[in-house]
Amino acid sequence: MESGRGSSRRTGIIVVAVVLALVAGGFGAWFAFLRPTGVQRADVERLDKQRGIVDSSMNLYDPLLEEFTARYTNVVAEEEDEQAKEQVLNRESDLIKRESAANTGRLDAMAASPVTQEAEIAEAFRRFKDQYGAVIAYNDQRLINTANITRSVGGPCAPLHKDLNVSGGNYAQEYVTTADSCLLALAGAKDKADADAVQLLGGIEEVIKGQRAKQQEVLDATDDLARLAKRTTAGVALLEINEALNKVRTTYEEAVKASSTKLVDDANASNAELERLLKARLATFDAAGQEGK
Amino acid sequence: MTIEDPASTTAPTRSRRRPVILVTSIVLAVLVIAIGALVAVNHIAGQQKTESLAALKEQRLNALGDARGKVQPAANAYLAAYKKARNAPASRDQAVQDSQKEKDEFQQATGNARSALQELKSVNGSSESAVGVAVQQLVESHEDYFDYMEGLVESYPQFEGLFRDDDAAGCNGLFVGSKAATLRERQTLLAQAAAPCRKAAADLKDSKNNAYVEFARTFDNNVADLEEHAEVTAKGEENYAGFVRLKDDLVKRADEAEARNAPEAEVQKIADDAKAVNAQIRTNRSEFDFAAKRYLAGVKEMPSTVENVFATEIAADIKHFDAVIPAREQILKDTIDVELTNK
Numbered sequence: 001m002e003s004g005r006g007s008s009r010r011t012g013i014i015v016v017a018v019v020l021a022l023v024a025g026g027f028g029a030w031f032a033f034l035r036p037t038g039v040q041r042a043d044v045e046r047l048d049k050q051r052g053i054v055d056s057s058m059n060l061y062d063p064l065l066e067e068f069t070a071r072y073t074n075v076v077a078e079e080e081d082e083q084a085k086e087q088v089l090n091r092e093s094d095l096i097k098r099e100s101a102a103n104t105g106r107l108d109a110m111a112a113s114p115v116t117q118e119a120e121i122a123e124a125f126r127r128f129k130d131q132y133g134a135v136i137a138y139n140d141q142r143l144i145n146t147a148n149i150t151r152s153v154g155g156p157c158a159p160l161h162k163d164l165n166v167s168g169g170n171y172a173q174e175y176v177t178t179a180d181s182c183l184l185a186l187a188g189a190k191d192k193a194d195a196d197a198v199q200l201l202g203g204i205e206e207v208i209k210g211q212r213a214k215q216q217e218v219l220d221a222t223d224d225l226a227r228l229a230k231r232t233t234a235g236v237a238l239l240e241i242n243e244a245l246n247k248v249r250t251t252y253e254e255a256v257k258a259s260s261t262k263l264v265d266d267a268n269a270s271n272a273e274l275e276r277l278l279k280a281r282l283a284t285f286d287a288a289g290q291e292g293k
Numbered sequence: 294m295t296i297e298d299p300a301s302t303t304a305p306t307r308s309r310r311r312p313v314i315l316v317t318s319i320v321l322a323v324l325v326i327a328i329g330a331l332v333a334v335n336h337i338a339g340q341q342k343t344e345s346l347a348a349l350k351e352q353r354l355n356a357l358g359d360a361r362g363k364v365q366p367a368a369n370a371y372l373a374a375y376k377k378a379r380n381a382p383a384s385r386d387q388a389v390q391d392s393q394k395e396k397d398e399f400q401q402a403t404g405n406a407r408s409a410l411q412e413l414k415s416v417n418g419s420s421e422s423a424v425g426v427a428v429q430q431l432v433e434s435h436e437d438y439f440d441y442m443e444g445l446v447e448s449y450p451q452f453e454g455l456f457r458d459d460d461a462a463g464c465n466g467l468f469v470g471s472k473a474a475t476l477r478e479r480q481t482l483l484a485q486a487a488a489p490c491r492k493a494a495a496d497l498k499d500s501k502n503n504a505y506v507e508f509a510r511t512f513d514n515n516v517a518d519l520e521e522h523a524e525v526t527a528k529g530e531e532n533y534a535g536f537v538r539l540k541d542d543l544v545k546r547a548d549e550a551e552a553r554n555a556p557e558a559e560v561q562k563i564a565d566d567a568k569a570v571n572a573q574i575r576t577n578r579s580e581f582d583f584a585a586k587r588y589l590a591g592v593k594e595m596p597s598t599v600e601n602v603f604a605t606e607i608a609a610d611i612k613h614f615d616a617v618i619p620a621r622e623q624i625l626k627d628t629i630d631v632e633l634t635n636k
Contacts, residue, residue, distance in 0.1 A: 078510035
């Protein structure tokens, strides 16, 4: 009697345990079903959408950099307070730095997709990532170039052609003094600037140095007649300064346009190629779906 | 080693094994229930997230777009109402009162837009996720836009009043050319007008709207330049009287020297003095011309500096927002789509 009740209870417990184990196994199987291995159609769709997002995100750089230039140019030209200049510089450049961080994050998120591991996609994605990474880096560099050019050319160099009285008695002295601080600012502006911007700054430097030398000659002249002669030569040279500066600027703008056009073209090409491959990959799922039916 | 008695061991073994089985089954049951609960919670949370993302995309973004779209017309209505009241004519205080309805409506519009933005912000807390980043960027662009429009409205009476006759700023007092008989008088009148005018410009520098701020910086500098040029020209005019005296004196000395047939050295001295005076006159003349030219140019440019604030600067800023905000919206929608794919 006692032993019989014990054994039936034990049987009951075992049955319960087995049922529970089966239920647990069922959950396990369900899990396995929920997380199928291998690339899914949704993965490809996601990657394609992420691709589109990265591509359209690039369009924001132009308005953001224009905004940066406008804000910073005004404060550099019109505000004496260094703190105010720093504040505008920090706020506006921070905006673009965070833009780039977000875009880099989007590229990294794409890299995490299993689709990018597939042989036929991997190479196209690598190119896409490189090209768009280059566009991001280029815009980060544009920010530095613009800030450096604005700070120097729009700052200590601005009075040279704006505020000095050419026919004034101490024009030569004022020019030399102003040119010295301008040249100092131009030299500093080369720091972290790229080759194109360094060339621009160097070109302006040459022009200003030439003018400064002529004005120094006026100062160094010992007698009135010589001074008058030097002053006339310097005055004539001054007439050519705008042309010289314009030439430097045009060269720079052309170089910038050429390099940015190439970058954008390369990026667009890598984008089109990746898009083509992803669409083709999606088509393989559609074909498999048709066969299944 | 003990020798066990088979009869006596069966019962204790069974009673010892029974709790083991019991404990095992309880542990197993708890585990199964926990897994089940986890899966359910996970599933529900996933579904909730999907739903909230879908709601974010479909409803909240649209609600924000609608609310945002009402801000600019409300700002325009306020600017027009204020200006109309001021032209009536009415004092600044009176015009502020007369345009109160439009101001309230504008504040209502920005209030609604800001709370629509808050709604959207509350959906996605994490700034780590792709959606979080896109929301953050969208939120910042909107906040900049709302600040800008609020600044545009709030500082408008200050800006609009700068050149009005009855305004404390009194910047139209800067146009003193015809009122002054001498350049010194012009300088004095200008300095009197410049003080409150530059004070008003300095106040405008604190605006939330950067178009006003940048205008105020430029304008303040322009007025400072005017003051400087006015001083140089006034001084030049005064110096000129001195030069006339010097010249008369020299002429007298020369005549006298000639009359008494003075020695060569004295005549030379007079000639040198005359040369020095001439040089001074030339310098004075050059500085005067430069300052006078700059002064006139400064006065002439002033109206267009003011006009450009609305015609060029604000138009460009609004164009900027019109380019950035829809792009951010689209990126957020696409980012949500990425999250919703495969769910």
